[in-house]
Amino acid sequence: MTSLLSAPEAASASSALEPVPANGPLRSLLRRPRFVFSAFVVVLLCAVAAGPGFFAGWFGHGDPHACDLDHSGHGPTAGHPFGYDIQGCDLYSNVIHGTRDSLGIGLLTTAVTLVTAVVLGCLAGYFGGLLDLLISRLMDVFFGFPVLIGMIVVLETFSVHSVTSVSLVLALFSWPVLTRIMRSSVLTVRDLDYVVAARELGAGHLRILVRHVIPNAIAPVAVLTSMSIGGVITAEASLTFLGVGLRAPAVSWGVQLNTAQQYFTDHLGLLLFPSLFLSLAVLGFVLLGDCLRDAFDPRLR
Template sequence: MTDQVLTADIAVEGAQARGVWATVRRRVLFWLPLGVLTIMMLIAVAPEPFAGLFGNPDPRVCDLSRSVRPPTAGHPFGFDVQGCDVYANVIHGARASMIVGLVCTAIALGIALVVGTLAGYLGGLLDSILARLTDIFLGFPFLLGAIVVLNTLGSRSVITVALVLALFAWPTLARLVRTSVRGIRGAEYVQAATAMGLPTRRILGQYVLPNAIGPVLAVATLTVGGVIVAESTLTFLGLGLRAPSISWGLQLASAQAVFQRAPHMLIYPSIFLAVTVLSLMTIGDVLRDAINPRARS
């Protein structure tokens, strides 16, 4: 009997997953931003071929005689204060911004899955302790907490910034995991697996997490966009990445002093930043709406 319950309920969950995919794949607002993000990922992985499409692919090849010159043939984004090609810097800046967003979200999601799953499935005293731990971290505003920690650090590499942001990004995801797991643990197939004497590790890995992670992944996609904005904001304020790193935030920071006579220095990094974040947010919204049964017709 328990085997039949397991088979039937897992089949229902599989049908629901197929229903989400059937909904998502018909949405232009899913494929269009996905195409944009695919290009951005290719740029982040191998920026040189893209940067080489116009002018010199090396963003550190500079000529002060071309300082803040507007766009010209072969240099569609113009030059910055040091006479470096803005296009090459924007392309190479995608790597740092994407790495910070993805690494931070991956670490935060990993912590959230462990904390949220243990709290939601086991409950009791452990749930209370983990809930209070989550509340402590939630008590620190995201950017303010990152500013305090980053100010105490000597070096601010891409990985360092990602780790600091992950430190304050996981509590929201952990709460979502906990809520999702608590809704799954009462399902008949989980109770049947428990009655069969399956080890807790197998129950969590095979039956609970696969069915609870859908809403979390949708929010994690939104988190990547929020982290990229946070990194750019901190770097713009002089609290994030530092030269010789190349990122969109550093380009925005260097452009603020000369914006009136060289607006191109601010416009093009802003466009790339806005398009990337908007694409991530759009995909996250589409996934969240598709996972919500009331949003599917």
């Protein structure tokens, strides 16, 4: 399907997503301009994230660290379509290189969240009882927590602000939403006759979960997953803008926006170009999720 599912953690989801009627949803998806657009954006961004050097070099100045303070804050010129940042580095190649960390955080966070949500959602929804009680109350605790403050506090205690650590902190505060959805989805599937049929045949819990419950319960979560990638990318940018997320020399869109905050009144491009990419990425993922939801809804198929 798309990059969303190319993440290794989402592989279990991809096998669940694709079967419906052999090629029904995919074919109907390909006829929607919205899907084609969003899938194109997402694929392109992933390609950029995978090989930024190739794209950055298009205008002849691919190295984001080749800077010349003489050009600090200069506007677009030939070979430098976005102009220069405050350090005199090529802004275009910086934005291109920033894709990797921004997208990386989006995908990693969402992957961790998704796996957590599927595992905990299944435990709570399928087995119920005390386990459900514990997981549900834990979710309530997180829901009752001011998320932004929580993330700032946890990140402040970290000495390393790498892609991994920021992702984990973001995941720590975003798992309850998907888990709650997975849990309620599992709850409805759990009592359906075909699950009862498998139990009555003597199938073990693992088999029932993997063969019947997860494939049939995951659709709403999978759809939200794509949308949440967009959300996470924004969240990373916000955290970094506040100074608690990634830090230079990392190059994410958030880092660029953070640097831009003191100068953007004079050099609008510093704010404009990273935000443009950020918005495009978020739009791409959200629209993609939207299309997936339509494709999964049998009434709209």
